[in-house]
Amino acid sequence: MSDSSAGAALAAKHLPPAAGAGKPYDFSRKYWVFAVPATVIILAVIVFPWVFTVFMSVQDWKIGGGTEFVGLENFRTLAQDQRFRDSLWITLWFTVLAVVAPIVLGTFAALVFHREFPFRGILRTVFVMPMMATPVAVSLVWKMMFHPQLGVLNYLLSLVGIPPSAWVFSPDTVIPTLVMVEVWHWTPLVMLIVLGGLAGLPKEPYESAVIDGANEWHMFRFITLPLLWPYIMIALVIRTIDALKVFDIIFVISEGGPGTASETLNIFLYLQAFQFYKIGYASAVVVIFFFIIVMLSLLLLYVRQKSKWNA
Amino acid sequence: MSDYHRTPLSRRALLKAGAGVSALGVLGAPAIVSRANAQSKFDWKRYAGEKIDVMMVKNPRADLLQQAEKEFFDLTGITVSSEQIPEQQQRQKAMIEFSSGRPTFDVTFLALHVQKRLSYKGKWTEDLRPYINNPEMTSPDFDLADFGAAGMNFATQADGAINTLPQFVDFWMLYYNKDIFQKKGVEYPKSMDEIVTAAAKLNDPANGINGFVSRGLKNANIPVWTSWLLGQGLETIDPKTGKLNTDGAEAIWAAELYRKLNKDYAPPGTIGFNWNECQTSFMQGRAAMWLDGIGFATPLEDPTKSKIVGKVGYGITPPGPKAHHSAIFADGIGIAQASKKKGAAWYYIQWACNKANQLAMLKAGAGSPARMSPFSNPEGTKSAMFPKDYFECMSGSGKIGRPGLPQIIPVTEFRDIFGVALTNTLSGADVASELKKATEAFKPVLEKSEQG
Numbered sequence: 001m002s003d004s005s006a007g008a009a010l011a012a013k014h015l016p017p018a019a020g021a022g023k024p025y026d027f028s029r030k031y032w033v034f035a036v037p038a039t040v041i042i043l044a045v046i047v048f049p050w051v052f053t054v055f056m057s058v059q060d061w062k063i064g065g066g067t068e069f070v071g072l073e074n075f076r077t078l079a080q081d082q083r084f085r086d087s088l089w090i091t092l093w094f095t096v097l098a099v100v101a102p103i104v105l106g107t108f109a110a111l112v113f114h115r116e117f118p119f120r121g122i123l124r125t126v127f128v129m130p131m132m133a134t135p136v137a138v139s140l141v142w143k144m145m146f147h148p149q150l151g152v153l154n155y156l157l158s159l160v161g162i163p164p165s166a167w168v169f170s171p172d173t174v175i176p177t178l179v180m181v182e183v184w185h186w187t188p189l190v191m192l193i194v195l196g197g198l199a200g201l202p203k204e205p206y207e208s209a210v211i212d213g214a215n216e217w218h219m220f221r222f223i224t225l226p227l228l229w230p231y232i233m234i235a236l237v238i239r240t241i242d243a244l245k246v247f248d249i250i251f252v253i254s255e256g257g258p259g260t261a262s263e264t265l266n267i268f269l270y271l272q273a274f275q276f277y278k279i280g281y282a283s284a285v286v287v288i289f290f291f292i293i294v295m296l297s298l299l300l301l302y303v304r305q306k307s308k309w310n311a
Numbered sequence: 312m313s314d315y316h317r318t319p320l321s322r323r324a325l326l327k328a329g330a331g332v333s334a335l336g337v338l339g340a341p342a343i344v345s346r347a348n349a350q351s352k353f354d355w356k357r358y359a360g361e362k363i364d365v366m367m368v369k370n371p372r373a374d375l376l377q378q379a380e381k382e383f384f385d386l387t388g389i390t391v392s393s394e395q396i397p398e399q400q401q402r403q404k405a406m407i408e409f410s411s412g413r414p415t416f417d418v419t420f421l422a423l424h425v426q427k428r429l430s431y432k433g434k435w436t437e438d439l440r441p442y443i444n445n446p447e448m449t450s451p452d453f454d455l456a457d458f459g460a461a462g463m464n465f466a467t468q469a470d471g472a473i474n475t476l477p478q479f480v481d482f483w484m485l486y487y488n489k490d491i492f493q494k495k496g497v498e499y500p501k502s503m504d505e506i507v508t509a510a511a512k513l514n515d516p517a518n519g520i521n522g523f524v525s526r527g528l529k530n531a532n533i534p535v536w537t538s539w540l541l542g543q544g545l546e547t548i549d550p551k552t553g554k555l556n557t558d559g560a561e562a563i564w565a566a567e568l569y570r571k572l573n574k575d576y577a578p579p580g581t582i583g584f585n586w587n588e589c590q591t592s593f594m595q596g597r598a599a600m601w602l603d604g605i606g607f608a609t610p611l612e613d614p615t616k617s618k619i620v621g622k623v624g625y626g627i628t629p630p631g632p633k634a635h636h637s638a639i640f641a642d643g644i645g646i647a648q649a650s651k652k653k654g655a656a657w658y659y660i661q662w663a664c665n666k667a668n669q670l671a672m673l674k675a676g677a678g679s680p681a682r683m684s685p686f687s688n689p690e691g692t693k694s695a696m697f698p699k700d701y702f703e704c705m706s707g708s709g710k711i712g713r714p715g716l717p718q719i720i721p722v723t724e725f726r727d728i729f730g731v732a733l734t735n736t737l738s739g740a741d742v743a744s745e746l747k748k749a750t751e752a753f754k755p756v757l758e759k760s761e762q763g
Contacts, residue, residue: 064410064433147588148580149519149597169580169588171738257529258582259734274403275723 050290056283063277074284083260084285087268090175091244094264097179098186098243103235105183106190107228111220113191114198131188139252142181143168146253168254171261178262181249186242190235197231198224233304240300244293265289352447358655359388365659366404366416368642369395371609371677372479373420376663379671383662389655402426409435409647417650418659421475423465424640424716425723430475431468432720436645438472442657450661454684457666461712462681465641475643476664477681479672481604482708483538483638483715486611487624491520491599499624503542503568503631506600510576513599522576524589524598525569527737529730530723531585532569534715535602536733538638539565541713542631547725548717548757555757557729558750563743564632570736582737594619602628604640605705609676612696625697625704627711637708638715641681679705720760721753728753 057074061067078084113124130138145151146167154164167177205223214222247266250256256263256271263271269289273282367373373395380391394416396404402422408414410433421430430436442448443455462477485506487499495513500506510522526532537547543561548554556562573581578592586603593601594610594617610616611623628637644663646656662668669680673691683706685691692702716722732749736742 063406064429147591149521149578149592150595164579166580166583169583171582174583254583255528255530255585257734258527259529259731259738271727275727276721277406 053283053286053290056280057287059280059283061278061280063279067280070280074281075288077281078284078288083263084268086260087263087265090260090262091264091266094175094179094246094262095240095243097176098182098246099236099239101179101183102187102190102239103232106187106235107194107232109187109191110194110198111224113195127191128188130185133185135185135248136252138185139181139249143253146177168262169258171258174254174258174262178250178253181253182243182246185249186239190239193235193238194228194231197228201227230304233300237297237300237304240296241293244296353450355387355450355658358652358658361652361655362390362392363418363650363652363655363659364416365391365393365418366401366414366420367393367395368401368420368422369397371675372642372672375671375675375677376668379668383659386662387655387658389658391659398422405430405435409433412649414647414649417647417652417656419645419647420478421643421645422640423475423477423643424714427465427468427718428720429722430645431472434648436474437648437650437653438474439476439646439657439660440471440473443473448654448657450665452666453661454666457682457684458664459681459683459709461639461709462641462643465639465714466643475645476660477641477643478664478669479606479642479678480681480709480712481606481640482679482705482712483534483603483640484605484628484704484708485626486593486601486603486608487626488593488596488599488619488622489624490596490619490622492624495599499626500629502629503539506629507568507571507576510572510600514576519597521578521592521598523572523600523602524577524581524584524592525573525602526584526586526589527573527577527581527734528583528585529734530726532730532733533726534604534638534640535573536565536569536729537715538602538628539568539631541628541636541638541715542634544631544634544636546714546717547729548719550714550718553757553761555750555754557753558743558746562746566733566736566742566746569733570742574737582734596622605701605708606678608697608701612676621698623698625701627704627707636711636713639708639712640715679709683709719757721756724756725753728756 058069058071059067060070060073109127113120113127145153146169148154148164148166148169151167153167157164165177166173168174201224205227206219209219209223245266246264247270250262250264250267251270254262256267265285266289269282269285272278272285367376373393377393377395380393383389383391401420402425405414405419405421405426406429408416409430419436421427421436426435443453458477459480461482462480463473465480466475466477467473485500491513492499492509497509497512500509506523512522513520514522525535540547540556540562543564545556545559545561547557547562549556578584578598581589584592586607589598589601589603590607590610592598596618605625608623608625612620614620629635644660646653646660650656664681666682666684669682670685670688670691672678672680673685674694676694676696686702686706686709692699694701717725719725728749729746732740732745735745
């Protein structure tokens, strides 16, 4: 027996076992009571609403009227509803833009603010401020700035000789404009996540790279970016879920218009549920929406697992 | 109104009464007064000590009523707990609470242009006729005849039931900038066609002025179209037959007019304009005409917000080729059928819609009252803020008012489906085919709403 194995045997004999080590789980009923509060809360706020939504999605129920079991009819109608299909594409298009742009800009901002320069603290605080603003309040301010005749943005464009834009008042420009507000609002969040990652990076790889003659770009491309990837993935997951769910900014600024040009799935859902009171139909939208979010989240979590340093 | 109030006084009866009073002399007078009070049977203090809950829509009219609640308490001894909720949320709350069968309020304000049929079919509110006709429940000075035809038509259901008492009527009219009209030498249009010619003359985009502005945003844009359609003597859905008038020649004419004005003479981006964007353009002197509700007038005369104070003209919507109407919208107040304090609730409604409160609404510029007496009261039309034509526009529009939205249950779906169609026409889509498509899409929704 080696010294180490002798030591381990001695420790096993005299020291108390590590928590849970080698001890079977105790499922005796005396412990069940401790699980009751958590179980009740999970059942009440997660399981019940979800089961009830699924139940409603197979009913024809309009508030103020009776309910009737219709099976998968709501889903069949949805599949043929051109407006629903359009809203799906608008949601995906908005999500792609509202995720990629803040990730790129937020990462770049983090790299800038990671360096030492005068007034860095003040500027970083200013940069983070949009994130703290209430979405509805900032949306109202943006909406005023977008006014094609009297908004300050067109005035600023005119100062540099650029023709005015219709911003959210044109079907062609409404989505990029809404994404612009989303980018302004949420790029700081990405910056903070990536900045946290940068602060924790090891210095040794850079020292080795300098000795090997690597330039700044090489160090970023082959050291910083791979090491930051897990943090960027966290930002990506958060941003994707947020962008898919966005409602307040679009509702306040464009109300899904002009026409249906910015009618995302959430706006479509709101109309069905709270304007037309078609609860059964709206629940079917929720079920599909939930499925999309779960699939996308699983995909992103899988990619995140793959991108861990030790993977 | 009850027979008690309608009993006419003949000349002979008056003479007899006069002779009787003379004969009784001074000593007999107190006895007669006492008897007369007993006959009136109405007692404001009948429900003293009760407490009622009132659900209001957030607006200046609700502010006025809330400020005067102490006056109601002093008069009746009834305590009022009122809550103002933003319009959209208030409608959702009403829908959900009435559907639950247990609303948390005794009195509610309803948007009759949206909720009239819905509230009737859902049996949300009490028929007020038994209360109005009961002299024990209704103050002798209530005067139902004082309510204008526009508001009363809105509040009265097809079978004659009065489920709400009209409180506020909004008229669609044409705001115009007198200054711009004068500079360009243009007269106020005398017809809907003349609005187009006037807009063409007034349109001056090079100097940042547009000839016309109105709502382009889907849903919000419907009253613009229906205002033009009323000029053809048609409502979008025939109130008697229920027939859709939404894709015929008249509807196409109205939609073409909507498109021409909003596309050729309106500011860029009107496709996404709601009333507030239109108001901003007009208020800053950047639009010569603006078609919308008169309820949006107050900021135009506020020097801290408007550049055109004193220059605003208030014109009745000009006549169309076949008819002359103003699109109207109205709010009413009703008693929840499930309320256990219906008596106290009716007292509140009587008070909220009495002559004094309706006059206060007009004086404060908080909107157009449903009663007519405020307009004939010099105190009501003597305003430091508004010119004479503001009041003339209101009373004139009231005489030619017709509902600006169809009186059906799925009003919101109607506004959404046709709103999108109208918006599409601004993006270049063909008017006739858009209206036909929207009509086809809406037909089953309407049919289903009437079946359920």
